[in-house]
Structures are given as C-alpha cells and as structure tokens.
Amino acid sequence: MDAAEFRRRGREMVDYVADYLENIEERPVSSDVEPGYLRSLIPTEAPLEPDNYDDIIKDVERVIMPGITHWNSPYFYAYFPASNSYPAMLADMLCGGLGCIGFTWAASPACTELETVMLDWLGKMLKLPDHFIAGTHGRGGGVIQGTASEATLMALLAARCKTLRRIRAANSELSEGEIRSKLVAYTSEQAHSSVERASLIGDVTMRMVPTDSTYAVRGSMLKKMLEEDKAAGLIPFYFCATLGTTASCAFDNITELGPICNKEHVWMHIDAAYAGSAFICPEFRPLLNGIEFADSFNFNPHKWLLVNFDCSTMWVKKREDIIGAFNVDPLYLKHENQESGAVQVYFHLHTQYILQTQVALAKEFESLVRADKRFEICAEVVMGLVCFRLKGSNDLNQLLLKRITNSREIHLVPCQLSGVFVLRFAICARSTDSRHIQHAWRHITQLSCELLQENH
Template identity: 75%
Template sequence: MDAAEFRRRGKEMVDYVADYLENIEKRPVYPDLEPGYLRSLIPNEAPLEPESYEDIIKDVERVIMPGVTHWHSPYFFAYFPAASSYPAMVADMLCGAIGCIGFSWAASPACTELETVMLDWLGKMLQLPECFIAGTHGRGGGVIQGTASEATLMSLLAARCKAVRRVQAINAKKSESEILSKLVAYTSDQAHSSVERAALIGAVMMRKVPTDNHYAVRKEMLKKMVEEDKAAGLIPFYFCATLGTTPSCENMWMHIDAAYAGSAFVCPEFRPLLNGVEFADSFNFNPHKWLLVNFDCSAMWVKERADIIGHWQIPLGRRFRSLKMWFVFRMYGLKGLQAHIRKQVALAKEFESLVRADKRFEICAEVVLGLVCFRLKGSNELNQELLKRITKSREIHLVPCQLSGRFVLRFAICARSTESHHIQQAWQHITQLTFDALVYAGSVSSVCKTCLGVNSVFRVVELRLNYFAKNVLRTL
C-alpha cells in the first residue's frame, strides 16, 4: 500500500468507522460463539504473497465483527465505559503518522512537552491542589500511563524505594532484602485486584483492611493494623486508598486510585468526592474510561516528580498520546466534558428510578455516578438465572459483581451514544426476562447447577465498584 492507496483506503476506513458507530445498535451487542471460533476461519500461516485490501476488509465482517463485544453500542452496560470520541480518533491517526517513540525529550520534544501541559490542563479541570501541577517551576506534575494498574505499580515502587532509603539513612547496616521483608502495604479489602498484584510484583506484603458495612475503610481499623504491624517490627510504607481517605500515619505513601470516578471531578458538584487528595502523594484516574479520550490514557500525578524520576513508567517507549487529550479537550471544551458526565449520571438516575419503581427489585448501593447495582429480591440463583437470560438474548450486555456475598447485577452507563430511550428499552427487556426467570424459578424447585456454570464465563471482574458508593467516599 503506497501513499496513493492509503489516501483511498484510509478514507474508506473513515467511512467504515462512521458507519460502524452510527449503526452499531443494529448489531447484537455480545457475540454468539464458542471459544476458539476464529482459528478455523483463517489460514494457519501468513500468506507468502501480498493479498488485496478488498480481501482483508471483507474478512473484517466475516472474521472479526462476529467475535466483537461491542463496547460502544448504546446497549452495552457491562464492566465500565471505554472512552471513545471522534476527535480522539482523528488525533490518534496523527499520532500514528508521527510515530515517534517518546522515551526522552530529544526523541521528540513535542511529545514530552505537550504531555506535561495536558496533564496540567486536566489537573486544573479537576481542581487538583497546586502541588500536583508542573507549571514552569512546580515540583509535582503528571504523566500518562497505559492503565491504572501501571500507575498503582509505579506509585508502590516509588514508595518502596523511598522507604528503603529512609530506613537505611537511620540504620546503614540493614540490607535491602532485610528491609523489603518487613515492608507492609495496605489497601481496602474492596480494592481492585491490580493493587494486590502491584504488591506481588514488588515483593512486599500487602494487608487488606477490612471495610465497614458501607464498604469503607475506617480510620481506626487502619490505625490499629499499622500499630500492630509496627509493634511486630514491620514497616508500614504504602496505602492505596479509595477516594477521600485521609492518611493516618506519617511516612506512608498514599496513592489514590479513582480510575473510573475521576472523570466526574471536572464537574464542581462531584468534586467534593475528591476532597482529601491534598494529603495524597500520588493520584490517578483514567480519562480513557469516562472522559472521551480513547484507550490507552491513564493520568497520574505526583507531588514530587523527583520521587518517580527513573520510574515514570514500566515501558521505555511511548506513543504521542497527549495529542488525543489536546484534540478532545479543545473540541469539547470543559463545558462539553461536563455535559457528557452529567448526561450519563442522569441516565443512571433514570435507570435507578425504573428499578426503584418495581417492588420486585432492590438497589444495592447508592447511585452516585454512572453505575447502578441492583438485583431481584430473592436468591442469588434467581439473579444468576436472570443474568443468564439477559446474556443469552444478546440485546443488552451486563456483568455481575459480588457485594457482601450477594450476586448483584451491574448496570453501567457506558457508550457515548446511550440515550434515554435505550435505558427505557433496556429496562423493558429486563422486566420481560424477569417474568420468564420468575416463572422458571417457580417451576423448578431449585435452580440447577448448570445455570451457575454458564455464568462462569463472565468471571466477576472486581471492578472499582466501591468507589461509586457514596458511603465509601466518606472522609474518615
């Protein structure tokens, strides 16, 4: 493909993309196939001779599309939103063309510098404390990570390094491995699995702080654990917090992970949820979830850039991802971003009202942002049966979660194109299937084990669910 063919094919692809997104709701939101479906549809080896573009693009509909879970369908309410917007897609084309590998300033100055300034723009939109803004003289600043998992790992590694240095400054004889064996990190027992994974990678102990019945870490509980650990000769050094937690002890690095919720803080009415961030050493959220900047773009800020210099990220190379932010922030403006968040929160409230109006259902956690956790009053089996029917129908897509041992359905407002009538239709669909599920449950004495088995394919992704419930966000 030379430049002339690219001009033709690239424009065809622009139309294909627009057609795909404009007509996405006509496609079944979730694929109807078995694992391993794809291998038999394509050859076992790469072709020796070049193939034509026509053949490849035909295969997109034949091979790829039947196996796609359509995250941007307005009937997709599973997991969490994956940001998608046209300005981000146009910017990504430019990013691909420039194709610089931004591992140092000289490797492409614009790539390094636009990123710093965009993180400042975004930090100001979130009203982050001045200490997180790089500006021209600040000691803090932001960096784009691929995902929140990487941000958590980076913060833990920076904290580990600092802790080792601090202990050795007092007692130079202590070996690094001796110190490492005594470091303890803490996080909520409701925290995302990536937090535990960061500790595993960093080879440090991690203790999960039991939460209260509002899924919140209580200050007293954390303090008690820290004191016990200190008394046992251990060294508390890191706490990965949910929003709004304040630190309970000195010398501990506090990282706040607001992967999903963070985007909402561009709206002043949600900003109080972030109060306490001034006590954190690092803060992270994913514009690629809810702020219209296509994946990957996870924003991380630190108070002291010096703490993570040399640790900015795991990979050495990086794409020119700040272009996406620049295009999105300018084409939407702050007001446009706020409107997007508010619209989606309103849609969640609309769904909540529908659920509350039906006495057969209950709401399982306060609806603060764009997620509604609900269930049929009754057994876990009954709710599993309902979800099984929803999934099988492939008209809408939801995934479950566990809350205090209860099987709960999550209804997340995801696609940018979701409107009120999609919510209404989704609810109508759910109530219809509810009828079937209740009839089924009534007709069989107990729900059989196979129903449970089928659901195992939707392994419960431990989403950062707890961030959404207001109770969790209460400052300790």
C-alpha cells in the same frame, strides 16, 4: 501501498468507522462465538503472496466482527466505559502518521512538552493542589501511563524504593533484605484486582482493609491495622485508596485516611480510574477533597473523558520519587536536555455535559429499579453505575444474569458485595439515551418475570 492508495483506502476506512458507529445498534451487543471460532476461518499460515485489500476488508466482517463485543453500543452496560470519540480518533490518526517515540525529551520534544502542559490543563480542571502542577514552583507534575494498573504499580515501586532508603538511612544495621521482608502495603478489600497484582509484582505483603456499610475504607480501619502491624515490627509503606470502586463505585474516605498516611510515612496513592473524570464537574469535585494528602493520583480519561484507549493520567507530588526509583542512564539516551519522557498523546479537552447526562441516566435506571418491589439497590448510586439485584438467592440472580447474557440484547457483568451476587449496570456508550435505559429495564423485568414464574 503508496500514498495515493492510502488516500483512497483512508477515506474508505473513515467511512467504514463512521458507518459502524452510526449503525452500531443493529449489531448484537455481545458475541455468541465459541472459544477457538476464529482459527478455522483463516489459513493456518501467513500467505506467501499478498492478499487483495478488498478481500482483507471483507474479512473484517466475516472473521472479526462475529467475535467483537461492541463496547460503544448503547446496549453495553458491562465493566466501565471505554470511551472513544471522533476527535480522539482524528488525533490518533495524526499520531500514527508522525510515528515518533517520545521516550526522552530529545527523541521528540513536543511529545514530552505537550504531555506535561496538557496534564497541567487537566489537573487544573480537576482543581488539583498546586504541588501536582508542573508549571508551578512545586516539585510535582503529571505523566501519562497506559492503564491505572500501571500507575498503581509505579506508585507502589516508588514508595518501596523511598521507604527502603529512609529506613536504611536511620538503621544502617538492617540489611535491605530484612527491611524488604517487613514492608506492608494496604488497600481496600473492594480495590481492583490490579492493586493486589501490583503487590505480587513488587513482591511485598499486601493487607486488605475492611470497608464500612457503603463499601468505603474509613480512617479508623486503616489506623487499627497500622497499629497492629507496627506492634509486630512491620513497616507500613503504601496505601492505595480508591475513589469509585469497580464493584460498586464506592469512595474511600481520603480526608480521614490522608492525615494518617502522612503521619506514618505511608505513601497514599489514589486510584480514581473511573470516577476521576467526573471531578471536572463542580457537583462531584467534593468527592476529591483530601487529595491534598496524596503522594500520587491517577484516573483514566480513556474511560469517561472521550479519549481513546490508552490514556491513563497520573500526577505525583514529587517527580524525584518516581525518577529516582528507576533511573538507568545509557549513553544512547543521553542528550543535553534530559527529562523524564513518556508516550505521545494529543487530546482535546471536552465539556462536562456527557458525564452529567450519563449520571442522570444512571439515576433514571435507579428509580426504575426502586419502583419495582421485587428488586433492590445494593449500593448508593453516585455516578454512572447502578448495583442491583432481585430480592432472593444468589442462584436466582446468577440465573437472571445468564439469561440476560444469552439473550444478547444488553450486556452487563456481575460483582460481589458483602458476599452477595450483584448485577452491575454501568452507563458506558456515548450514544446511550433514555430510550435505551427504558428498553434495558423492560428487557430485564421481562426475563425476571419468566424466571420468577418458573420458580413458583
């Protein structure tokens, strides 16, 4: 394909994408294919002769689209949003054309510099403490990761390294293996599964801290566990707090937890993957109070700030903690102006309007649920997530979700709160409006009616 053909095909692809997003409501939000559906639709081996371009594009509708869950459909209420937007797509096209890899400053200075300065912009929008901003006299700064899981792991590994060095310096008689086997990490029992996975990768013990009635970890709960473990000769070293849990969007009490962690040399990482974007709105910023105690903080602009996947932004209080943990320095990466590098991104910052609209839609859905005595709300609605269920058994609610899923009119996923099976209704698509919320509720109540009648 030469440049001339790319110009023609590129225009067609821009139109295809615009058509897709303009007409996304007409497609069933979720897929009804069976596992293995795709293999039979294409040859078993790569063709030896090139395919015709038009045939390849026809295959998008014939082969790919039947197996797509349309995350940007206004009928998509599952997981959390995976935002994309037209400006972000344009920026990605530019990045693809440049095709440079910013693994060191010298490998393309603009990548590292733009990343650092944009994370200062974004950090200031969130009113992060000065020590997280690179362009100050502090020792911290921001860096882009692929996902919140990576940020959680990175922080855990840095904390592990820092603690090993600290304990060894004070107790030269202890071997590294002995110290390692005493390390304990902590997180909420409501934390995302990737936090537990980080402890498996880092090969350290992780204890799950119980939560209060709002599914938040409180200072007293962590303190109790720390005392127990220290008394048993163990070494607490890492706590991952969550602001906006996946199950119910609960907020750990970091103003209580932070001072405890600081006093005990426990690295406090804050995972605000979903909720973090909302802290640019003044009315939500108080939920980030306590950030001044954190060693690292992370949220996903690719969830709720209209940036395409993947863009997970992480700030650390001391850059040297991260760099020191993994530095290996081969000659082919040396250059005169060394710096920690990372992946290129170029993004345009957006306003608070869409976030506030989506929170209002969640409140609208909440009030519909509350007005119907057959249902109950299962967790406080703070942002764009509503946890609700039919009053009654778990089996009943599982059956309701199964019917919702099979109808393929809307798409949502469940969670478990206090051992109870709960439906999660997350406002995801940029195009979701009141009309879609009302429709979703009518659909849910109609399926519920049928179900309750059959059960009586």
